[in-house]
Amino acid sequence: MSAGMNGRSRILVGYALLIVVLAAMPLAGNYVLGLAAEILIFAIFAMSLDLLIGYTGMISFGHAAFFGLSAYAVVTLGVHLGVNGWIGMLAGVFLSALGALIIGFFCIRVSGIPFLMLTMAFSQLLYSISVKWRDVTGGTDGIGGFQRPGLFGWSLEERVVLYYFTAAGFLFTFWFLQRLIASPLGSIFIGIRENELRMRTIGYPVQRFKLIAFVIGGALAGLGGALYAFFNGFVSSDILHWALSGDAIIMVILGGTGTIVGPVIGAAVFLLLKYFVSSYYEYWMMWVGIAFILCVMFLREGIWGALVRRLPRWLGRR
Amino acid sequence: MNLLRTENLTKSFGSLIVTKDVNLVVKAGERHALIGPNGAGKTSLVHQIGGQLRPTSGRIYFKDVDITGASPERICQLGVGRTFQRNNLFRGLSVRENVRLAVQAKRGRLYDGLTDIGRRSGHFGALWARADQILEQVRLTEGPERPVSSLSYGEQRQLEIAIALASEPQLLLLDEPTSGMSPLETERMSRLIESLPAELGLLMIEHDMAVAFSLAHRITVLYYGEILASGAPDEISNNRKVRDVYLGGKH
Numbered sequence: 115m116s117a118g119m120n121g122r123s124r125i126l127v128g129y130a131l132l133i134v135v136l137a138a139m140p141l142a143g144n145y146v147l148g149l150a151a152e153i154l155i156f157a158i159f160a161m162s163l164d165l166l167i168g169y170t171g172m173i174s175f176g177h178a179a180f181f182g183l184s185a186y187a188v189v190t191l192g193v194h195l196g197v198n199g200w201i202g203m204l205a206g207v208f209l210s211a212l213g214a215l216i217i218g219f220f221c222i223r224v225s226g227i228p229f230l231m232l233t234m235a236f237s238q239l240l241y242s243i244s245v246k247w248r249d250v251t252g253g254t255d256g257i258g259g260f261q262r263p264g265l266f267g268w269s270l271e272e273r274v275v276l277y278y279f280t281a282a283g284f285l286f287t288f289w290f291l292q293r294l295i296a297s298p299l300g301s302i303f304i305g306i307r308e309n310e311l312r313m314r315t316i317g318y319p320v321q322r323f324k325l326i327a328f329v330i331g332g333a334l335a336g337l338g339g340a341l342y343a344f345f346n347g348f349v350s351s352d353i354l355h356w357a358l359s360g361d362a363i364i365m366v367i368l369g370g371t372g373t374i375v376g377p378v379i380g381a382a383v384f385l386l387l388k389y390f391v392s393s394y395y396e397y398w399m400m401w402v403g404i405a406f407i408l409c410v411m412f413l414r415e416g417i418w419g420a421l422v423r424r425l426p427r428w429l430g431r432r
Numbered sequence: 433m434n435l436l437r438t439e440n441l442t443k444s445f446g447s448l449i450v451t452k453d454v455n456l457v458v459k460a461g462e463r464h465a466l467i468g469p470n471g472a473g474k475t476s477l478v479h480q481i482g483g484q485l486r487p488t489s490g491r492i493y494f495k496d497v498d499i500t501g502a503s504p505e506r507i508c509q510l511g512v513g514r515t516f517q518r519n520n521l522f523r524g525l526s527v528r529e530n531v532r533l534a535v536q537a538k539r540g541r542l543y544d545g546l547t548d549i550g551r552r553s554g555h556f557g558a559l560w561a562r563a564d565q566i567l568e569q570v571r572l573t574e575g576p577e578r579p580v581s582s583l584s585y586g587e588q589r590q591l592e593i594a595i596a597l598a599s600e601p602q603l604l605l606l607d608e609p610t611s612g613m614s615p616l617e618t619e620r621m622s623r624l625i626e627s628l629p630a631e632l633g634l635l636m637i638e639h640d641m642a643v644a645f646s647l648a649h650r651i652t653v654l655y656y657g658e659i660l661a662s663g664a665p666d667e668i669s670n671n672r673k674v675r676d677v678y679l680g681g682k683h
Contacts, residue, residue: 290546293546293548294546296548296549296550297544297545297546297547297548297549298536298540298541298544298547298549299545300549301529301532301533301536301549302533302536304525305522305525305533308522308523308524308525309520309521309522309523311484311504311520312520312521312522312595313533314503314504314505314508315482315484315504315505315508315514315520316508316513316533316534316537316595316596316598316599317505317508317509317537317538317599318505318537319503319505320505
């Protein structure tokens with residue numbers, strides 16, 4: 115854009131634009147607001163996966179485990195034990211982080227396809243528990259009737275309040291990941307992605323850092339899952355199914371791996387295709403599939419990656 | 433002081449023995465060249481010392497600490513740095529970031545949290561300055577913001593050494609630092625190796641005999657995994673067995 119702007123002010127302008135758009139969303143009506151909230155929640159989920167896929171080079175096919183663990187914690191604690199949603203949310207994020215610690219402990223021992231299969235196996239294990247443990251989870255029918263908590267006299271039962279809270283969770287995750295990636299810890303993750311062997315040879319205990327990335331990614335997915343529980347007031351075993359992990363991978367690759375912004379765009383494109391195409395045409399997944407194939411074949415760096423590379427040429431050098 | 437000592441080090445893959453009863457000593461400040469025909473087991477030996485390969489039997493001591501079978505990161509943290517025969521860099525990152533990342537491994541602090549590494553003041557400034565200092569040491573000062581993939585082959589070899597130096601090793605293992613280089617680049621690399629700190633112990637695999645004999649205080653000849661001879665350069669060049677099997681008698 116304008117040539118004189120330095121990096122810092124460009125980032126501030128970016129955040130300001132983002133906040134204005136998010137803040138103005140309620141003007142667009144209830145339908146759009148609900149869709150926006152869902153996009154923001156899945157954007158959190160996809161961004162947390164991008165930390166693993168795009169920055170640390172770990173392709174997890176079981177990320178739904180941490181999204182689902184937290185959503186289940188919020189709803190089951192609330193419905194069965196009457197636990198306040200805020201405490202449920204804390205418990206959910208904690209449980210996701212703990213789950214990521216335990217599952218990650220085993221999974222990081224391998225990489226590549228074995229890692230992918232192992233993460234999927236663990237999440238499918240949780241899925242089958244959610245299907246079988248009907249008393250608590252409600253199985254495939256799910257469990258509903260969750261009472262959303264209040265905040266400073268506002269109730270999250272109000273759509274707009276719920277939306278703003280979701281937007282705040284999104285902004286936090288977005289900001290946190292941007293900072294993390296630019297930090298010393300983030301540079302270690304990127305180093306592992308670039309050359310794991312060399313990282314070990316210069317003295318980094320790579321296994322430990324992979325586990326740290328896995329736990330951070332899991333905890334953030336847990337934040338998304340808790341928000342999803344708030345959003346729906348309901349949870350069923352679908353949330354732990356490998357198909358959801360696959361959706362998240364598609365969102366990340368569609369938008370652009372290793373960019374943070376990309377997965378947000380990927381989540382938006384994915385859900386917009388899902389809702390708009392599905393209202394005209396039953397087989398919406400086919401269109402997502404076509405978009406995905408085109409993206410992998412012609413836009414290797416994803417939608418955002420391609421924009422970043424081409425925008426300066428379109429805007430700057432006329 | 434003995435920096436490195438191996439004791440009857442042996443490595444076999446099934447019936448193939450790549451290292452056989454190797455007893456090797458490298459002292460502080462010593463320039464020790466490892467030579468031998470292709471397949472003599474030079475790289476396998478260096479892999480075992482660096483922790484990339486687990487020995488079948490025997491022991492490896494670094495300053496009397498047993499490092500046999502330890503992980504590469506532990507061996508590095510103890511003070512053994514290494515380079516690789518084929519360039520092994522962070523190809524997507526800039527030259528300066530390659531070195532900074534290695535400096536951070538040695539001098540970074542855990543509690544820096546979410547601070548931006550781009551900062552050029554305070555502790556992070558010191559890391560960047562150290563990275564620049566090392567780049568100067570290996571004479572790679574041009575275009576530090578270039579991505580590694582745009583460097584020439586010779587420059588990448590220099591960066592290999594820069595990354596290894598960043599972990600502040602007391603013993604540096606160089607696996608064919610001049611491999612694939614033009615005569616001019618080889619000459620520059622020899623001068624670079626010569627200029628390394630005098631107290632640093634150096635164990636280098638070298639195929640270029642001129643380089644090996646001019647730089648080394650001590651030369652060990654490996655032949656089918658065994659030490660054929662070990663001694664000062666003139667002892668090696670006068671050694672009958674070595675001349676017969678390796679130097680070809682015409683040296």
